[in-house]
Amino acid sequence: MRIAYVISTLDRCGPVNVLYDIVHRLAPDHELAVFTLAPEPAGSRAADFEALGVPVRRAVAGRLASALGGSSRLARALARFEPDVVHAHGFRAYRLCRSLPLPTVATVHNELYDDFATAYGRPLALWMTRSEVRALRRFDLVVACSDSVGRVLAERYALACECIRNGVDQDLYAPASEERRARLRAELGYEAGATILVSTGGCSRRKGTQPLIRAFAAANAAGGARLHILGGGPLYEQCRSLGAPGVVLHGFVDDVIPHLQAADLFVSASRSEGMPLAVLEALSCGLPALLSTIAPHEDVAGLLADQGCVECFDAADEGAMRRALAAALDGAGPARPADVSALSSAVMARRYAQAYRALARRGGGA
Known part of the structure; x- marks a missing residue:
């Protein structure tokens, strides 16, 4: 054909x-x-x-x-x-x-x-x-x-x-072994012992990056976590000017897969998506996901509801976002996915x- x-x-x-x-x-x-x-x-x-x-x-x-x-x-x-x-x-x-x-x-x-x-x-x-x-x-x-x-x-x-x-291509976006995860964390410069959160898609109003940074800073009062934001975007400089402790802005990243394989939790505060590839990529790499309550995110959560690997928060409410992040940092967040073949x-x-x-x-x- x-x-x-x-x-x-x-x-x-x-x-x-x-x-x-x-x-x-x-x-x-x-x-x-x-x-x-x-x-x-x-x-x-x-x-x-x-x-x-x-x-x-x-x-x-x-x-x-x-x-x-x-x-x-x-x-x-x-x-x-x-x-x-x-x-x-x-x-x-x-x-x-x-x-x-x-x-x-x-x-x-x-x-x-x-x-x-x-x-x-x-x-x-x-x-x-x-x-x-x-x-x-x-x-x-x-x-x-x-x-x-x-x-x-x-x-x-x-x-x-x-x-x-x-x-997404699950030959590329796939979980890494524990040995490889440890090696990647060292290569990427992730702080030893820190809980690593990753957000992809850069810095923009649509991605809700500034509220996410503020909510993370409030939730991470103990300082044991790091939020790595991958991608540039129109609000990159404004996000950098916030100077939030524990937040690492990477700008453009050619290959996000090592970050997704090495991290502990994926976060998205996006206000609008179609079918969010970034979320599918993260889940396919074995990351649990903490997502805003927009309909496409809720679709993904429903698709994998029996695995408990996706939890949603109200991105319009920074307090709710902070509480969801704090719970995840305390170990009460979503679990790692077991079967994401439906996302292939x-x-x-x-x-x-x-x-x-x-x-x-x-x-x-x-």
Whole structure:
């Protein structure tokens, strides 16, 4: 089967990482190609896709070209590949793929208006949401990346969709032996005897980083724990200026896996997610997770409820966050996960392959 993937760029981010995991799993058995809609940025993963034998082709030169004849340019590029199915990811891809005379699938990676408002402000978010929903109605199949995103699409926008949960590569994200954990802790400079908390995703309002730092500092009065925050972000300098004891800001980290394998607890105070890859990565590395009570986090907690490896707190209440952190530091937090196979990218890719086959059999297109 020939499958074409359409996405703005392959800049390193959650949706691109999801796409890479799909392609990585399906490339041995299918003919795949990725079509982008703008020049690749410095952090592009294009080379990673090409290393799998998957060509990356720029179908549209950029934003202006997308607005002025972008749909026809993309259609011509796709016609040369002759795909059986076209899979779109992201706002611009939805708009350019909505009228293709081919079977089309769109994956929605966020909760539309809520995420747009955080990133762009309410007036633009309202226009983007309306435009995206109109485009999604033209697709043969809409996929939600989590149960909570699926509920938003159905209840707010009356969009029929199928849920295929995001997954992570559990050949990479896997627990380390106790011997390796000890070695990693020494190599990473983790303080001997300290309880190590890790938060990934950087410093931003959306990630709730500043309230998390304040709550941790209050909970860690005894000083026996360290909170390592991985990633830069727009609030990096403000977070650093807090000068909170026991908090280590790493900035950009090329490989988070050693930190996840060596730490004792993963923490996220995020205010908005689609299906949080950072949480799936941490759990797959064997870390228990302390998470904010947003719907995608609660989805993960429900999925693994019998293992007691995820606990949630109200991120809007710093007191509740402090109490949850204090309990975890006192040994009353979540347990390490035992079985997280449901979070695997292999499961995700298998579900997509089934969806592609069904869509190709019944046909579609505008």
